Structures are given as structure tokens and as C-alpha cells.
Amino acid sequence: MNNIETTENIFAHFEKFIKLSEDLKSELSKRIKPIVFQKGELVLDANNISKKSYFINKGILRTYFIKDGKEISEYFSGINEWVNSPKSFMQREKDIYYIDAIENTETFFINVNDLVYLFDNFPEMERYARLSMGTVFGHFMERITSMRFTSAKERYNHFQKNYSNIYHRIPLGMVASYLGITQETLSRIRAGK
Amino acid sequence: MNNIETTENIFAHFEKFIKLSEDLKSELSKRIKPIVFQKGELVLDANNISKKSYFINKGILRTYFIKDGKEISEYFSGINEWVNSPKSFMQREKDIYYIDAIENTETFFINVNDLVYLFDNFPEMERYARLSMGTVFGHFMERITSMRFTSAKERYNHFQKNYSNIYHRIPLGMVASYLGITQETLSRIRAGK
DNA sequence: ATGATTATTTGATATAAGTCAAAAGTTTTA
DNA sequence: TAAAACTTTTGACTTATATCAAATAATCAT
Secondary structure, eight states, rough: OOOOOSHHHHHHHHHTTSSOOOOHHHHHHHEEEEEEEEEEEEETTTSSSOEEEEEEEEOOOOOOOOTTTTEEEEEEEEEEESSOHHHHHHHHHOOOEEEEEOOOOOEEEEEEHHHHHHHHHHHHHHHHHHHHHHHHHHHHHHHHHEEEEEEEEHHHHHHHHHTTTTGGGSSSSHHHHHHHHHHHHHHHHTTOO | OOOOOOOOHHHHHHHSSSSSOOOHHHHHHHHEEEEEEEETTTTEESSSSOOEEEEEEEEEEEEEEETTTTTEEEEEEEETTTSSSSHHHHTTTTOOOOESSSEEEEEEEEHHHHHHHHHHHOHHHHHHHHHHHHHHHHHHHEEEEEEEEHHHHHHHHHHHHHHHTTTTGGOOOHHHHHTTTOOHHHHHHHHTT
16 A cells, blocks of 8 residues: 655645745755655665755654664654754765664655755755754754753653654664663663563 | 954854855844853843844853753853854743853854844855754764763763863863763762772 | 852762673564 | 564663762852
């Protein structure tokens, strides 16, 4: 049962921040393309530069890095979010982040070059980027606060609130590394011990 | 020995990201004004909305919030950085952050309304905001990583590296709350125990 | 300068979370 | 559908950091 993706979600997301002219809509449509990832599939290998940004229509992607041979989840992204390896994408150099699909995931992507074209020709795209980044910013600050001053249990509660729509779909081990605690501790927290 | 501030630093900062036209320079000059804070002085009270953004020419500002009656340092800002309470400033609502001066600090400030005027009339200002936010972004991600997977000692080392130019000027208690550890632990780390 | 306030250090003890090891449960694949 | 490969849970023990309390040290205000 493959739904054909539509640009509905992505356009609605833009319109939360800017008004989309017909011209910009058509230029966007020309440059975004659907791509589907199977559960477990690698979306970005840290050995490559991140040259595409993916907008999630359905599913969950995970951004992670490897430390001491273990995968450490940096964050999870769900519907209506853009995913790339930020530093790599913006500065066109390698970074440490891998991206994979936790579920079968439908996305649209845009190439960095096309995005640059849009930035250069549509000032409202710059505004969109500034404003949408601003919201992510707030989440980051909150997360830093949550990481510092709360017990493992409080951190897990905060995670549940923050990811209320998807937290139950993410394997325990990945959640533990996201929170910076061991699997065993998280398992005990869940069991209420 | 009061130096009169010049717009040198601030213009140079803009030019790291965009080309400043004479027109934009003059509009900027009209809208930024110097203000000096004495050590210990409150720059922003969390009971007010953050309506000014301060660019530091000299000195250190601290952004903090209050938890269980204690001041928790969120971050420190030094020369050539913009400081405001991000969510409050952008969304024109109250947030939890106070800002104060750790040293006598010279800044320029711009009002949010003036900034909006510049965003509306100079697309390159949108670009400046997007690009300069991007660099801050990377630091945030790194910090989250550092908070999760490292011992108190490693976190302190990371802090020293990250704030190499100013870390020795920040009181121990403030650093401890920034790192999410107790003063006692930080004191012992410093003593090498 | 001098007492008062504030910041830092040191010591003794408690505790949350880590580690290692193995068992139980779940999902994948051939 | 059974075996293999993961993932989660449970148990026993260890350790880093917190807490509480008090002693120094540094800074501030009169």
C-alpha cells in the first residue's frame, strides 16, 4: 500500500513561516524529489559529505555517531522535520554524523546546490531558514538544560514529552544512548525500579 | 581609561558572512548604540521581554536561569558575540533567562524593532542571521555530546577548550552550574584529585 | 585597613548510575 | 517454523559524583 507522496506537508511547513508565491512553489517543486528508505537503511554515511536535506513525510530517521565502536544517537526526527548533517551540509565538509531509518520512511529531498539557488533568488527562503532554525534552537537549549540537571529518570520523562508522538517506536538501546545512560539503567527506569 | 567604542568589530563580524553595502552600513550605524555594564549588573531580567540584542566589544556576559533558588549558568558570551534571550527576543514573550555582566562589559545594542526593519529591507541581513546562527548551532550540538558521554573531568576539559579565551575569568561556582556538576566536584577536579 | 560577605577547598559519608554477566524475550531470515 | 541474531531484563557488585558540614581564602564595603 504505497501512498504516492504529495507536497502538501512540505508546503504547509513553509507556510508556517513565510508566504509561498506561485513562482517559489513552482521552483521548489522542480527541485524536491521523493525518496523512500527501508527500515535500517543508511541515509547518510559519515564518510561522505551531506549534500541532501530530507524532509520527512512519514517515518523516523535517526542521526547518530560512533564512539568507542558504539552508535550514539544524537537525535530522532519525525514527520515535518528536515534532516541532514548540519555542519557537513552547510560547510560542505565531512562531519561525524550518520543518518539511518528506524522505520520505513518517506521523504522529499533537495540538493544543497538547489537550496543555494533558492537562497540566492528568493529572499523569503532566507527568512524561512532563519525562522525555522530559531524554533530548533529553543529545543536545543531546553535539551541542554534537561541533560544537566536531572536524574536519568527525569531525563527519560523529558524525552517522552519531547518526542511524545514517536518515543514508543524507538528501540530502548537507541533511547539510552540519546539520554547518555546505559540500557540497563533505562530498562530499570521503565520497569519503575 | 574609557575607550570610546567603535563599530569596527561589529562590522567585521557582519563581513565574515555577507558583504556590507554602504547603504546597509549607514542604516546599521543609525540603529546600534553603545552601552556599558558594570560587573554584576543585570542586563536582562527574566520578568521582562528581551527587546535588545547586545554585541560584545569587550567583557563577558552570562546567561542564566534560576532553579530551586539557585542561579544556573546556561552559557557565557565574550567578544564578538551577540547576546539576548533567544526565545524571548524572537517570539516577543517572556522566557526564563536572566543576563548579567561577569566583568565590566562594553556592548552595542540594537532593538528588536530596528532589527526587524533591517530584515524587511535588507535580504542580506536574513542571510547574515541564517549563517551566523548556523555556527552557533554546531557548538550546541557539540555541547550536548559533551554533556552526555563524558565524566565531569572531561566536561571541564571540553569547557576549557571551548572557552579558551575566557574560562579563567569565570568564577568556579558559575562554571560548575554550567557543567551540571557541584562546586565541590569542580574544585576537586581542578586540584587534580 | 578591617570586619563582613562571598567564594573555594577539604573531609566524611551516601547514593544513583555504571559494569559485567547471564537469562529471557523478540525479531529476522533461510 | 526453527535456528540465529538481536534486544531487553534482572542480579550482584563497583564507582563517580552528590550531599552535608566545616575550614580557609579571597573580595567587598565602610
